Amino acid sequence: MQNRRRIVITALVFLLPTIVGTLIFRLIPIIWSFALSFYEWKVFDKAVFVGWKNYAHIFTSSISLDVFVNSAIFSVIYVAGSLALALVLAVVLNNGLRSSAFFRGAFFVPYITATVAIALAWRWIFSTRFGVLNNLLIALGVENPPAWLADPAWALPAVALVSIWKDVGFYMILLLAGLQTIDPTLYQAARVDGAGPIARFRKVTVPLLTRSLFFVLIIALVRSTQTFEITYALTNGGPNRASTTLAFFVYQKAFVDFEVGYAAALSYIMCVILGFLTLVSFYFRRKWVHE
Amino acid sequence: MNNFNLARYSRKNGTLFLLYSVLAVYSLVTLAPFMWMLITSFKEPSDVFKIPPSFVPSMLFSDTPFANYATVWTERSFVSFFLNSTWVAFMASIGQVFTTSLAGYAFARLELPGKNVLFAIVLATAFVPTEVTIMPEFLMMRWIGWIDTFASLIVPSFLVGAFGTFMLREYFASLPSDYADAAYVDGASPFQIFYKVYLPLAQPALVSVFVIAFINNWNELLRPLLFLNSPEKFTVPLGLMSFVNQYEASWTLLMAGSVISTVPLILIYMLTQRYILQGFVGGGVKG
Numbered sequence: 001m002q003n004r005r006r007i008v009i010t011a012l013v014f015l016l017p018t019i020v021g022t023l024i025f026r027l028i029p030i031i032w033s034f035a036l037s038f039y040e041w042k043v044f045d046k047a048v049f050v051g052w053k054n055y056a057h058i059f060t061s062s063i064s065l066d067v068f069v070n071s072a073i074f075s076v077i078y079v080a081g082s083l084a085l086a087l088v089l090a091v092v093l094n095n096g097l098r099s100s101a102f103f104r105g106a107f108f109v110p111y112i113t114a115t116v117a118i119a120l121a122w123r124w125i126f127s128t129r130f131g132v133l134n135n136l137l138i139a140l141g142v143e144n145p146p147a148w149l150a151d152p153a154w155a156l157p158a159v160a161l162v163s164i165w166k167d168v169g170f171y172m173i174l175l176l177a178g179l180q181t182i183d184p185t186l187y188q189a190a191r192v193d194g195a196g197p198i199a200r201f202r203k204v205t206v207p208l209l210t211r212s213l214f215f216v217l218i219i220a221l222v223r224s225t226q227t228f229e230i231t232y233a234l235t236n237g238g239p240n241r242a243s244t245t246l247a248f249f250v251y252q253k254a255f256v257d258f259e260v261g262y263a264a265a266l267s268y269i270m271c272v273i274l275g276f277l278t279l280v281s282f283y284f285r286r287k288w289v290h291e
Numbered sequence: 292m293n294n295f296n297l298a299r300y301s302r303k304n305g306t307l308f309l310l311y312s313v314l315a316v317y318s319l320v321t322l323a324p325f326m327w328m329l330i331t332s333f334k335e336p337s338d339v340f341k342i343p344p345s346f347v348p349s350m351l352f353s354d355t356p357f358a359n360y361a362t363v364w365t366e367r368s369f370v371s372f373f374l375n376s377t378w379v380a381f382m383a384s385i386g387q388v389f390t391t392s393l394a395g396y397a398f399a400r401l402e403l404p405g406k407n408v409l410f411a412i413v414l415a416t417a418f419v420p421t422e423v424t425i426m427p428e429f430l431m432m433r434w435i436g437w438i439d440t441f442a443s444l445i446v447p448s449f450l451v452g453a454f455g456t457f458m459l460r461e462y463f464a465s466l467p468s469d470y471a472d473a474a475y476v477d478g479a480s481p482f483q484i485f486y487k488v489y490l491p492l493a494q495p496a497l498v499s500v501f502v503i504a505f506i507n508n509w510n511e512l513l514r515p516l517l518f519l520n521s522p523e524k525f526t527v528p529l530g531l532m533s534f535v536n537q538y539e540a541s542w543t544l545l546m547a548g549s550v551i552s553t554v555p556l557i558l559i560y561m562l563t564q565r566y567i568l569q570g571f572v573g574g575g576v577k578g
Contacts, residue, residue, distance in 0.1 A: 004402065006480065006481055007401055007402050007403075007481050008401075008402060008403055008404075010397075010401060010480075010481040010482055010485075011397045011401035011402065011403035011406065012403065013393075014393040014394060014396060014397035014401065014485075015393070015394055015397050015398075015403070015406075015409065017389075017390040017393065017394070017449075017450050018390055018391075018393075018394040018413060018450070018451075018456065019409070020450060021390065021447070021449070021450025021451040022412065022413050022416060022450075022451060024431075024450070025424070025428065025447045025450060025451050026416035026417075026419065026424065026451060027412075027416060028427065028431075029423070029424035029425075029426075029427035029428050029431070030416065030419055030423060030424060032427035032430075033423045033424060033426060033427050036426065036427070088313070089313075089317060092310050092313050092314060093314070095310060097307075097310060097311070097314075099314075103314045103318055105560075105561075105564060106318040106321050106322060107317065107318065107321055108560070108564075108567075109321060109322070109325070109557065109560070110321055110324075111506075112502075112506050112556050112557070112559075112560045113325075113553050113556055113557065114509065114510060114527065114528065114549070114552040114553045114556055115510040115512070115528065116510070116512060116527075116528035116531050116532060116549075116552070117328070117527075117528075117531060117548070117549030117550075117552045117553050118324060118325075118328070118549070118553070120531065120535065120545055120546075120549055121324045121325070121327060121328040121331075121546065121549055122324060124327070124328075124331065124542055124545075124546070125324060125327060129342070130339070130340050130341075130342065130344065131344075132327055132344050135342065135343045135344050138343075139343065165320070165321070165324075169321070173567070197306070222418060222420075225420060226420050226421060226422070228421075228512065228513055229510060229512045229513075229528070232512060232532070233512075233531075233532065233535075246422075247420065247421075247422050250422040251422065251425075251513065254425070254426050255517060260426055263422075263426060264423075264426060266422075267420065267422040267423040267426075268423065270420055270422060270423070271419055271420060271423050274418065274420065275418070278418065
C-alpha cells in the first residue's frame with residue numbers, strides 16, 4: 001500500500017508540467033477565445049458584447065464564404081494528394097531495394113527543411129517571367145504558361161502543391177513504419193497460394209495498413225486546415241484573397257484588421273468544422289480499418 | 292526450364308526498372324528546388340534575371356565566391372537571426388523532451404486515478420487549431436510582459452507537446468514490464484525505474500521527439516511574427532520575411548539566407564536519421 005501511494009505521487013509529479021501547460025496554454029485560451037467570439041473588439045477600443053452577431057456576419061458575408069470554399073478546395077487537394085503519393089512512395093520503398101535508405105532520406109528532406117526558406121525558393125521557381133518553371137514549360141513548347149502565384153486560378157493549387165511536396169515525406173515515413181510491422185510470412189503464404197503482386201498489395205498490404213492510413217488521414221486533415229507559413233511566404237493570401245484559407249483569414253482578421261471578436265468566431269467555426277470531420281472519420285473508421 | 296527462368300528474370304528486372312524510375316523521378320522533384328536555391332545563392336545579381344535562366348552558379352568562378360553569403364551573414368544581420376533561432380529552438384525542444392517523457396511514462400506505466408481522462412484532454416486540446424488559441428495567448432503574453440522576449444516562444448513549447456506525449460506513451464507502453472518487475476524486486480523506487488531502466492531504452496523515441504520539436508520551433512513563423520518586435524530579436528524565418536518585404540528582387544541574397552536557414556535542420560536530420568524511423572515504429576516490434 002505504501003508503494004501504491006508512492007506511485008500515485010510520482011505520477012502526479014511527472015504529469016505536473018503537462019497539467020500546468022495544458023491548462024495555461026490550451027484550456028484557458030480555448031475558453032477565452034470562445035468568450036471573445038461574442039464581443040466586438042477592435043483591440044484599441046472597448047469590447048462590446050454583441051451576442052451571435054459575429055457568427056451571423058460570417059455566414060452572410062461573401063468574402064468569408066469565398067474563404068470557406070478556398071479551404072475546402074485546399075483540404076481536398078492536400079489530403080488526397082498527400083495520401084496517394086505517400087502510399088505509392090512507401091510501398092515502392094518497402095521492396096528492400098539496395099538504395100532505399102538514400103531515397104527515404106531524399107523524400108524526407110523537404111519535411112525537415114526550413115519552411116519559409118523553401119517556400120521562398122518555390123516563389124522564385126514560380127516567378128512568372130524569370131521563373132525556372134515557366135521557362136522550362138516554354139522550352140517544352142507550352143505557349144502561355146500560367147502566372148502561377150499571380151493568377152487567381154492557380155495560386156491556391158500552387159500553395160497546396162508546395163504543401164504536399166513539403167509534407168509527403170513525413171506521411172511516407174509513418175506508412176513505412178506501418179508496412180514494416182506486417183509479418184513477411186503473410187506475403188510468403190499469399191505467394192504460395194498463387195497471389196500475384198497486385199493481389200498481394202490489395203489483400204495483404206492494404207488491409208494491414210489501414211490503421212496507419214487512418215492515422216495519416218487524420219494528421220493530414222488537421223494539417224490541411226492549419227496552413228500558415230507557406231501561404232504567408234508564397235502569396236500572402238493573394239492575389240485578392242484567391243489563396244486565403246480559413247487559418248490565414250483568422251490571422252488577417254485578428255492581427256491585420258484587428259477585428260478580434262470576428263476572428264475568434266471564425267476560429268471557432270473552423271474548430272467545429274474540423275471536429276465534425278474528425279468525428280465523421282472516426283465513425284467510418286469501423287467500416288474500413290482492420291484491427 | 293531455361294526459358295522459364297529467363298522470363299522470370301526479365302519480368303523481375305522490368306519491375307525493378309519501374310520501381311527505380313518512380314524513385315528517381317520523385318527524388319528529382321524533391322531535390323530540384325534545393326538545387327535551384329543553391330545555384331541562385333551563388334549567382335551574380337546581374338545573372339538572376341536572364342531569360343532563359345542560367346544554371347551556372349557564376350559567382351563560384353569569381354574572386355569572391357561567397358560574397359552573397361558574406362553580405363547576408365554580416366550586413367543583413369543573419370548571424371543574429373541564426374543565433375536567436377538556435378537558442379529558441381534548442382531550449383524549446385529540450386523542454387519538450389523533458390515534459391513529454393515524464394508525461395508519456397506516467398500515462399503508460401504509472402497508476403493514477405483519472406489519468407485516462409487527463410490523457411484524453413491533452414489529446415483533444417491538441418486538435419484545437421492554433422488560430423483559436425493564438426489571440427488569448429498574445430493577450431496573455433502581453434499581460435505577463437513577455438512580448439519581445441524569447442520566453443514567449445520557449446515556455447509554451449516547453450510545457451505542451453501533445454504529439455510527443457502521445458508518441459512516448461505508445462513507446463513506453465510497447466516496452467516489456469519484466470524490467471520494471473525485476474527492478475522493483477531489487478528495491479528501486481518508481482522514479483529510479485523510470486530514470487535508470489526505461490528512459491535509456493526510449494532513446495530513439497526521445498531523439499525523434501527532440502528532432503521534430505526542433506524543426507517545428509525552427510520553422511515557427513506566426514508566434515515570432517506576433518510576439519517579437521525588435522529586429523535584433525528576430526528568428527530566421529521572421530528575418531527572411533522581413534528581408535523579402537525590404538528587398539523583393541534580391542533573389543541571390545534571399546536564397547543565400549534560405550540556404551543558411553536550411554543547413555542546421557539537414558545536419559540534425561543526418562546525425563539522427565537512424566533513430567527517426569525506429570522512434571516511429573516503436574520499441575516492441577523491432578527485430
